[in-house]
Each structure stands twice: as C-alpha cells, then as structure tokens.
Amino acid sequence: xxxxxxxxxxxxxxxxxxxxxxxGRQMADMLPKLFFIHFQETSFxxxxxxxxxxxxxxxxxxxxxxxxxxxxxxxxPEYRKQKIASKLYELFFEKVKEKxxxxxxxxxxxxxxxxITFHTRMGFEIESGDRVVDGISVFSNYDGKxxxxxxxxxxxxx
Numbered sequence: 001x002x003x004x005x006x007x008x009x010x011x012x013x014x015x016x017x018x019x020x021x022x023x024g025r026q027m028a029d030m031l032p033k034l035f036f037i038h039f040q041e042t043s044f045x046x047x048x049x050x051x052x053x054x055x056x057x058x059x060x061x062x063x064x065x066x067x068x069x070x071x072x073x074x075x076x077p078e079y080r081k082q083k084i085a086s087k088l089y090e091l092f093f094e095k096v097k098e099k100x101x102x103x104x105x106x107x108x109x110x111x112x113x114x115x116i117t118f119h120t121r122m123g124f125e126i127e128s129g130d131r132v133v134d135g136i137s138v139f140s141n142y143d144g145k146x147x148x149x150x151x152x153x154x155x156x157x158x
Contacts, residue, residue, distance in 0.1 A: 003046050006040055014052060017076070035071065039058065044092065056073045102156055109148075
C-alpha cells in the first residue's frame with residue numbers, strides 16, 4: 001500500500017464510489033472538489049494496485065492556528081479492518097504537528113457508532129454537548145435543524 005497526498009485528479013475516483021462505500025448513504029455532497037485543490041498538503045490517499053482504497057481530507061484551521069480538523073475519511077469496504085484509517089490519521093497527526101498544531105478536531109453523526117468507536121480508540125475525547133443520545137453527548141442541531149453531531153478533540157503529544 002502506498003500513501004500519498006491527494007491531488008485534484010483523485011476527486012472523481014473518490015466521489016464516484018463514496019456513496020457506495022457508505023452503503024448507499026448520500027455522502028458525496030459533503031466532499032466538494034475544493035478540498036482536493038486547497039488542502040493537498042494535509043490530505044491523503046491510500047492506494048493498492050493502482051486503486052484508491054482509502055482517503056483522508058483534513059486541514060489546519062485558519063481561525064485557530066494550533067488546531068487542525070479532519071473533514072472526511074473513507075476506506076473501501078473490502079479493505080476495512082486493515083488499519084488503513086489509523087495509518088491515514090497518524091500521517092495527518094504527524095503533518096499537522098509539524099505545522100504547530102496541538103489539537104485535532106472532527107465531527108460525526110450520533111448514529112455512526114463505528115465512527116464513534118474508532119475515534120475514541122484513536123485517542124479522541126467526546127466533547128460535552130447539550131444533550132445525551134444513547135449514552136453519547138451530542139450537540140443538537142449542530143449542522144442544521146435535526147442534524148445533531150458528536151464533536152471530538154484530540155490533544156497531540158509534543
């Protein structure tokens with residue numbers, strides 16, 4: 001497996017399979033091409049046999065220079081449980097630490113229990129929201145009415 005920075009040319013390969021990787025959930029609208037143009041230095045693809053099998057899109061905050069944000073990550077269903085996501089995260093942590101970041105943030109939906117479990121295993125803490133859903137602290141209407149979210153933060157070790 002090869003991991004490299006994303007390029008704008010990777011966009012169509014990823015966007016064409018994105019909803020399938022999420023079991024038919026409509027996720028493609030959450031990943032515009034601009035991420036592949038403007039955040040190449042902190043975004044990555046994992047490749048096996050010339051096929052993209054995973055990706056991570058993240059960036060350093062322009063508002064908080066010591067914070068980074070992971071916007072989207074995906075792994076081809078046939079390649080899950082092979083630590084590809086973990087490797088992408090570790091590479092992102094390394095890159096943003098070089099840029100002076102001390103915190104990494106990310107967000108998921110409360111129904112995505114796999115994501116919640118993954119992030120807590122990766123050392124992320126769930127931030128305290130305004131209510132609890134199925135034992136998980138959430139921020140109500142975070143992404144608009146009815147779109148509650150779980151917010152994560154990870155403190156990077158120096």
